[in-house]
Amino acid sequence: MTPAKQLRIAIEKCELPHPLFLEHFKPLRQRIEDALDGGASRIERVMGPSRVGKSMLINALSRAFPERKVDGRRNVPVLVVPVPTPVSPLQLPLSVLDALGLPVQRSLTTVAMRGRMLEQLKAANTRVVIFEEASHLVEPGARIPPRGAGDWFKTLADSHNRTVFMFGVPRLERLFECNEQLRTRASARRLLLPYDSRIPENMKAFHICVATYANLFRESGYPIDLPASALTYQCYLLSAGLIGVLSRFMQELASQMASESPRILTFADCANAAARVEAAGSPHFPAFANPEATLTEVSPAALHQAFVHVMNDTDLAVPIIREQAGGVQ
Template sequence: MTTPGKQLRIALETCELPHPQFLAHFKPLRQCIEDAMDGAASRVEQLVGPSRAGKSMLIEKLKRDYPETKVNGRRQVPVLVVELETPVSPRLLPSCVLAALGLPVPENARMGALNARMQKQLDLAGTRVVLFDEVNHLVERGTRVLPPEAGDWFKVLADKQRRTLVLSGTPLVERMVQQHTQLRMRASAPRRLMPYDSRVPDQLQAFHACVATYANLFKEAGFPIALPASALTYQCYLLSGGLIGVLSKFMRELVRHMAYETPRALTFADCQAAVRTIEVSGSPRFPAFERPEVVMTDTAPAALHQAFVQVMHDNDIPVPLIPERVGGIQ
């Protein structure tokens, strides 16, 4: 039986937030794909940022815009998404590509044979662009692929096979590219998808707009969130440190608790229950949804900033210098 809660869950799962950070990278990457499909020279793009910043969401959107088709009965996959598994080995690189194409991986095949099979299958599928997600696995502790070896593999895929690549992952991706001179010289400047900084008025307002979009979906389904709009945004920021992926996860968990309930207003206690089921990203000094009054005090800007700092430190990313203006929600 389809309940209002289930309908809301589907609406949340299919909701795409065209927020500024998303669009700033989506539009140029989409243009790169268009260029590649028009026969332009191959490119190597880097999409980096903390976990849950929205990189995978962006990649999935690009994939949906260029779906698999059939031309004269032949399967065509113009844009292929490949998620690298862990731990990564040299053999696993072409194996992941074959698996992403839905093809079996020959057992005990040598690296050269796997690469040749991969190239042939990509040609047959008409694949012009390969989006690699979680590339940071190549340089994490425990990998069996040396950064120069990985760089060589990507360089050949881009140059000799004339495919445009998007290398997505944490900032470790930048380090891998930097360690390979030839790949670095071929790669575009990193596109950084970062959490929204609460100190920057436009960024805090953009985060607020994302929260409001989700809150409106709840309201339309008969489950209004009974918190003032600014208070909900501040609590969500404490929870996520500005990461849209964490915000999205919280909203999906909030509706999961309502899946079989009749429509009603959601309370602060409902939000607390949802928070207990997810991994938060903010500062432990200022836990989200602990006290409803904490966010509207004079200490609110400092608390929000601490959540942002925690995310940056957890991902080994330098915190930007403090902007001249301090933001608030309009």
């Protein structure tokens, strides 16, 4: 295997157990463990901007509780269900059955489909159902009223004392606003947010994430020729603190080395990779736009504008921080 291929694989497989990830992973894992121990039904909602790391969180939770055989019978303790778009009353139970990998007679009525879904979930001993992209339920094309969708999830949780997780972008909150019974049954919402440049601990954690990727490049023979702080600031301008965008940038940078022997990566290499990634930060402060940026510290205002831009894009209020953050050490 060539060094370039080793690098690409290392970057793609790299999962960062960073602080904001662990802040949600640990309590959600505990919720699952409680459910498997026969604990009370729970309804949890996790919301955040696109590319903030929701899928990584879902994948990690699912891997922690894999499907297995118990006394020769299939046991699926945690089931991940992608919510289709546009979604309808028939497609909701159908998506659950599809996630279980079961054949379905699509001519079944909505009531019959829901009954089959509940039977199969019970047969698989599924105690936790995780719905990915649940915010599709409140998109304009959805063919199920939000209140009705809320009743459907409440019924699902009530059956077999089941726990339900719902992941999506912040518009998912509308589902709970339209159904007071669902809202009062659910736990308080969880917000998975980007790293905020104004908070020193946040920037330190983001810097560690960038350094982790940079170390993989160096160990593979492709060191990045930028000061550590400069690389962190430029990555922040590009990603606005979204780890998913940072990961995508690092993957693109590694992919560009596919036909290259080990060598030092320059600012130009980083700029080329950044140009092939959908930036999340402010267009007024583009990342890797000026080679001289490696010699000067990026202003706190420019970093903050990246954060503001991604928060505004997802209709989230920018938190008020009384004390301004310092730079990366």
